[in-house]
Amino acid sequence: xxxxxxxxKRVKKxxxxxxxxxxxxxxxxxLFWTEHCIECAAPLCYxxxxxxxxxxxxxxxxxxxxxxxxxxxxxxxxxxxxxxxGKIESQLKxxxxxxxxxxxxxxxxxxxxxxxxxxxxxxxxxxxxxxxxLGWFSYRQKYINYKIRKRQSITHLELQVDLxxxxxxxKLLIDIKTVDKLLFRESxxxxxxxxxxxxxxxxxEDSKEQYFINIHPANAEEHITINFQRLELLPRxxxxxxxxxxxxWDLDNTLWDxxxxxxxxxxxxxxxxxxxxxxDSCGIVNSIASKNDYDKVIGKxxxxxxxxxxxxxxxxxxxxxxxxxxxxxEMNINANTIVFVDDNPFERLEVIQQHPNIxxxxxxxxxxxxxxxxxxxxxxxxxxxxxxxxxxxxxxxNEEEEWKGNIDDFLINCHIEVEIIPPTKNMIPRCFELxxxxxxxxxxxxxxTMEQVVEIVNSSNYDSYALRSSDKFGDYGIIGFxxxxxKDSIPTITDFVISCRVANKKIEPTIINKLAEKYGNQILFxxxxxxxxxxxxxx
Amino acid sequence: xFNVIEELGMKKEKETKELDQYMCVFNAEYPKVVSLKETL
Numbered sequence: 001x002x003x004x005x006x007x008x009k010r011v012k013k014x015x016x017x018x019x020x021x022x023x024x025x026x027x028x029x030x031l032f033w034t035e036h037c038i039e040c041a042a043p044l045c046y047x048x049x050x051x052x053x054x055x056x057x058x059x060x061x062x063x064x065x066x067x068x069x070x071x072x073x074x075x076x077x078x079x080x081x082x083x084x085x086g087k088i089e090s091q092l093k094x095x096x097x098x099x100x101x102x103x104x105x106x107x108x109x110x111x112x113x114x115x116x117x118x119x120x121x122x123x124x125x126x127x128x129x130x131x132x133x134l135g136w137f138s139y140r141q142k143y144i145n146y147k148i149r150k151r152q153s154i155t156h157l158e159l160q161v162d163l164x165x166x167x168x169x170x171k172l173l174i175d176i177k178t179v180d181k182l183l184f185r186e187s188x189x190x191x192x193x194x195x196x197x198x199x200x201x202x203x204x205e206d207s208k209e210q211y212f213i214n215i216h217p218a219n220a221e222e223h224i225t226i227n228f229q230r231l232e233l234l235p236r237x238x239x240x241x242x243x244x245x246x247x248x249w250d251l252d253n254t255l256w257d258x259x260x261x262x263x264x265x266x267x268x269x270x271x272x273x274x275x276x277x278x279x280d281s282c283g284i285v286n287s288i289a290s291k292n293d294y295d296k297v298i299g300k301x302x303x304x305x306x307x308x309x310x311x312x313x314x315x316x317x318x319x320x321x322x323x324x325x326x327x328x329x330e331m332n333i334n335a336n337t338i339v340f341v342d343d344n345p346f347e348r349l350e351v352i353q354q355h356p357n358i359x360x361x362x363x364x365x366x367x368x369x370x371x372x373x374x375x376x377x378x379x380x381x382x383x384x385x386x387x388x389x390x391x392x393x394x395x396x397x398n399e400e401e402e403w404k405g406n407i408d409d410f411l412i413n414c415h416i417e418v419e420i421i422p423p424t425k426n427m428i429p430r431c432f433e434l435x436x437x438x439x440x441x442x443x444x445x446x447x448x449t450m451e452q453v454v455e456i457v458n459s460s461n462y463d464s465y466a467l468r469s470s471d472k473f474g475d476y477g478i479i480g481f482x483x484x485x486x487k488d489s490i491p492t493i494t495d496f497v498i499s500c501r502v503a504n505k506k507i508e509p510t511i512i513n514k515l516a517e518k519y520g521n522q523i524l525f526x527x528x529x530x531x532x533x534x535x536x537x538x539x
Numbered sequence: 540x541f542n543v544i545e546e547l548g549m550k551k552e553k554e555t556k557e558l559d560q561y562m563c564v565f566n567a568e569y570p571k572v573v574s575l576k577e578t579l
Contacts, residue, residue, distance in 0.1 A: 191556060192556065193556055408570055408572050411572040411573070412572050415574070416572070416573045416574065417573070417574050417575075417576060418573055418574070418575055418576070419575075419576040419577075420575065420576070420577050440540070441540050442540075443540050490562075492560070496540070498540075504542075505572075505573065506546075506570075506572050506573055507573050508540065508542075508543040509542075509543045509546045509547050509569065510569070510571075510572070510573040510575065511575075512543060512547060512563050513547060513563070513565060513566055513569045514575055514577070515563075516563045516564060516565040516566075517565040517567075521564060521565040522562060522563065522564045522565065523562075523563050524552060524560055524561070524562055524563075525543075525544070525549060525560070525561045525562075525563055526558055526559075526560050527540070527541075527544065527558065527559045527560070527561060528557060528558060528559075529556075529557055529558060529559055
């Protein structure tokens, strides 16, 4: 919902557009976006700030001509021309409304807003107008709060943004704050033309605290115009998304009934043991983040015969979010490929507030969730050995932590070997799997089909290479795949995927440098633009 | 992957809406921390 009342422009049949657009939605979190200032100290700043420009209701103009309604082919959007320090802000309440109720609330607030504006325009005394406005600001949020009062809060949230940028490439920041503290910041790179973003938002809710969500240009001095065709906070469907690469388990009252340090005769949940073994055979690895006694847990896992199934185990008394962060960093995978299973809602909330992309679920939901598409994998010889290669990575990380010299010396000491091979028929499924599974380290972001991969491998216009790697910790198998388009005078690397298990070992630059040498001392490298954004989001 | 572009000092060759294209020129001095077994 946008506050359009400060724009002179009107959209015909706006209430019909609202109805048409939102009634079909299942659930939407009601946000009400208004113009604001990143340095706002109103009303004091109205007399001291050189950038204050008076709006007709006495507030400060931070969006030129106000948030302007736009009809994009029967879809209601907003045109925003940010002045320096301009931002849009909404109070954040993570309880959804049905699409139908949302459309009603949107229409009521918009109608009443226009009415308040009309009323103010005929009252000549500014102080009375200001009084009415303050009452209106408070009423509309109370109205939203009243409508959501009986709704359950949502844990998995996603801000969906469709925008068109005809101005210049820019970067927007999405902040979640309390009155005095920044809790979350995400950055999106906005190229020219149309873009779509789905940004996981952490679920902040506390009856004693007010939370706000802000969007503003990263460069606060920037004057930029953006067309928001859609800006809605929706529940994130956890069964849709990136393929799962790792399940992080809590133990007490999750993997088993009972608390191990209180009673060693815990009752094992055998359905989960079966699940651990099943997903392990498909190449999805298991890890542990548990507040527990390390020796007792390891002894118990050994007794149960499943100790070997876990990698990057974190058993200590640290907050779960810290342990999950360490697992993500050590495995070098994105949080959106991880499931965190914990019976305690507090722990789940603590983790998802730090990692909003992660899927956090109660153990009772896991079996059903494991039947979703996100757990469905192409099983290859390499994926069956994935746990072993992560164990090798774990050994390497442990050694790296203890290494005192520089990184190059460390890597030389690891005796990394990479073989560059034209893929044989047997290797093609693994090359295909790498193209499907690799998100961060996929230069084109393309998901070629098996038929396309086979065609490219057999084509005389392309050279393709499988990469096999080993080091002193063991053999990682096929860890990368490259396609070189030879049609032009200077060949081009169109696709380069590499497993996150061997990232940051200087394999990628060595390979590209080698290919440059092979193809006449220079080679072109195509790199999908949004990957720079992905990198920025990972920081 | 972006680190590769920085590490090899690649120069941006051209740019489209979807794509950045970089030029990599062979650097004989690049440190040999990884040993290559070529079957090129």
